Amino acid sequence: MDAAAAYWWEAIREKRLLVQRCTSCSLVQHPPGPWCRRCxxxxxLEWTPHPGxxxxxSFxxxxxxxxxEFQSELPYWIxxxxxxxxxxMVSNLVRADGEAGNRAPRIGDAVELAYRERGGTTVPVFALAEQEPAR
Ligand SMILES: [Zn+2]
Incomplete structure (x- = not known):
């Protein structure tokens, strides 16, 4: 794990999703890296919070x-x-309590970040959004 990834995972443990933003060309990038993928x-590069x-x-x-730890969740979606x-970002789609969270995902579906404890660490996962955000 490089320094950028280590810093990102440290924030995830505090339930904060960070992305890198380039102050020169404004690109927002993830996964984190040592340089801007555009310029x-x-x-x-600076770290900035993302709402998740x-x-x-794709899925x-x-x-x-x-x-x-995933056996009880089969079948599940990546x-x-x-x-x-x-x-x-590649992650797991978890079921939400609402009806939307229990159906199969579709390309273009809006999602919201959640956190789960897996294997002794905090991991970011996503659930289908309850409300379709404005495009
Ligand atoms: Zn840039």
Missing amino acids: RSATT TGRIV TEVFRTTYP VMIELAPGAV
């Missing part, structure tokens, strides 16, 4: 797992979430 600057809202751009449904243009 290649290594000195203009986004849209599903797959998992029916078998070798991870004991989702690719676009947090912002240039910022994409």
